[in-house]
Amino acid sequence: GISNISAREILDSRGNPTIEVEILLEDGTQASAAVPSGASTGAFEAVELRDGDAERYGGKGVLNAVENVDEKIVEELLGYEASEQRLIDQVMLDLDGTPNKSVLGANAILGVSLAVARAAAESAGLPLYRYLGGPNAHLLPVPMMNILNGGAHADSNVDVQEFMIAPIGASTFSEAVRWGAEVYHALKSVLKAKGLSTGLGDEGGFAPDLPTNRSAIDLIAEAVGKTGLTFGTDIAVALDVAATEFYSDGAYQFEGAAKTAAEMTAYYEQLVADYPIVSIEDPLSEDDWAGWTALTAALGDKIQIVGDDLFVTNPERLRRGIDEKAANSMLVKVNQIGSLTETLDAVELAHRSAFSTMMSHRSGETEDTTIADLAVAVGSGQIKTGAPARSERVAKYNRLLWIERDLDDAARYAGATAFPRFKK
Ligand code: PGA
Numbered sequence: 001g002i003s004n005i006s007a008r009e010i011l012d013s014r015g016n017p018t019i020e021v022e023i024l025l026e027d028g029t030q031a032s033a034a035v036p037s038g039a040s041t042g043a044f045e046a047v048e049l050r051d052g053d054a055e056r057y058g059g060k061g062v063l064n065a066v067e068n069v070d071e072k073i074v075e076e077l078l079g080y081e082a083s084e085q086r087l088i089d090q091v092m093l094d095l096d097g098t099p100n101k102s103v104l105g106a107n108a109i110l111g112v113s114l115a116v117a118r119a120a121a122e123s124a125g126l127p128l129y130r131y132l133g134g135p136n137a138h139l140l141p142v143p144m145m146n147i148l149n150g151g152a153h154a155d156s157n158v159d160v161q162e163f164m165i166a167p168i169g170a171s172t173f174s175e176a177v178r179w180g181a182e183v184y185h186a187l188k189s190v191l192k193a194k195g196l197s198t199g200l201g202d203e204g205g206f207a208p209d210l211p212t213n214r215s216a217i218d219l220i221a222e223a224v225g226k227t228g229l230t231f232g233t234d235i236a237v238a239l240d241v242a243a244t245e246f247y248s249d250g251a252y253q254f255e256g257a258a259k260t261a262a263e264m265t266a267y268y269e270q271l272v273a274d275y276p277i278v279s280i281e282d283p284l285s286e287d288d289w290a291g292w293t294a295l296t297a298a299l300g301d302k303i304q305i306v307g308d309d310l311f312v313t314n315p316e317r318l319r320r321g322i323d324e325k326a327a328n329s330m331l332v333k334v335n336q337i338g339s340l341t342e343t344l345d346a347v348e349l350a351h352r353s354a355f356s357t358m359m360s361h362r363s364g365e366t367e368d369t370t371i372a373d374l375a376v377a378v379g380s381g382q383i384k385t386g387a388p389a390r391s392e393r394v395a396k397y398n399r400l401l402w403i404e405r406d407l408d409d410a411a412r413y414a415g416a417t418a419f420p421r422f423k424k
């Protein structure tokens with residue numbers, strides 16, 4: 001059983017504080033987990049508890065969340081078997097007592113929740129992906145590598161937050177990683193040759209100023225060409241528009257004009273006709289349910305429409321999205337909902353409803369690699385965890401390389417099968 005739980009305040013990749021939790025079991029097992037943090041957060045996410053003490057980290061300290069773990073949560077959980085994940089998470093939800101985890105903090109609860117899973121896996125002598133996913137967990141995800149950053153993750157004028165490459169034509173995960181890194185480096189030389197900035201955004205992608213959003217995809221196409229790979233069949237494109245960020249006064253403030261949902265949808269239809277795009281995330285704002293339904297009717301049979309801010313990994317919001325056919329895919333962020341159990345519930349509901357899922361990091365990350373194991377455990381077939389550069393991003397890809405080797409001949413790379421709707 002659990003013999004101790006303690007938390008500490010550490011730094012994330014943006015230099016902001018976050019929480020790390022360590023768990024000790026009576027059998028001597030020790031495990032820890034660290035919690036990520038978003039910048040373009042959805043309004044319906046669980047509450048990330050911050051101290052608000054302006055004397056420390058500009059108010060962003062997490063000492064109250066640390067104290068909630070060290071004094072309140074530990075009291076309730078001593079003696080539980082670490083394998084009783086669902087029970088443990090429920091104890092914390094009950095102790096918090098709010099729908100959005102605002103009393104204890106979703107950061108405090110999630111840190112414990114993930115550390116419990118890691119401790120249970122360790123104690124069972126199993127790698128985390130196998131402990132969580134069982135003996136048939138063997139699908140390696142397509143790494144959706146965000147190589148050009150805009151929106152809230154960059155200082156540039158680019159509206160779309162993430163331009164990702166999807167190495168769908170690779171035959172293994174390690175080949176996909178190599179292709180991704182090669183395109184990333186080719187993109188750097190393309191930008192350099194054009195006199196564009198090679199400075200980076202929060203997720204490790206380049207962040208140049210550009211005349212249009214479309215021109216970002218042209219640059220990526222040029223970079224792919226330089227590597228000798230084929231744009232479309234080897235490397236496809238995925239976008240995270242993060243449209244909630246530029247929705248104001250009832251309109252989408254996009255490329256210098258105020259646009260309606262229907263105009264945005266027409267823009268995406270043309271984009272999908274012109275480029276090999278397999279997936280668009282948050283094409284519209286988190287409240288624009290009718291707009292999402294119309295967009296999914298127009299584009300849902302051609303590409304994946306992913307709800308991030310729309311669903312916030314919340315089974316109740318996902319249920320509405322399924323009923324209203326507002327998307328056909330869900331982004332999975334453990335800290336949006338704040339516990340492993342609820343994350344697994346959301347993924348199960350998505351898969352049962354023929355929604356695909358994409359495992360995801362946050363723009364503020366740590367060296368924690370839990371999401372890599374989680375992607376394989378649930379068989380997502382897709383993960384986005386930033387550029388193939390910067391250690392907090394690469395840690396997840398590196399963990400997946402290790403998992404692929406561990407699985408040996410049993411490993412299967414999802415490739416283009418992760419995007420059944422995509423027709424070239
Ligand atoms: P965030 O961005 O972590 O800053 O919310 C990631 C995303 O929007 O997918």
Ligand code: ZN
Binds near residue numbers: 282308309331
């Ligand atoms: Zn997003």
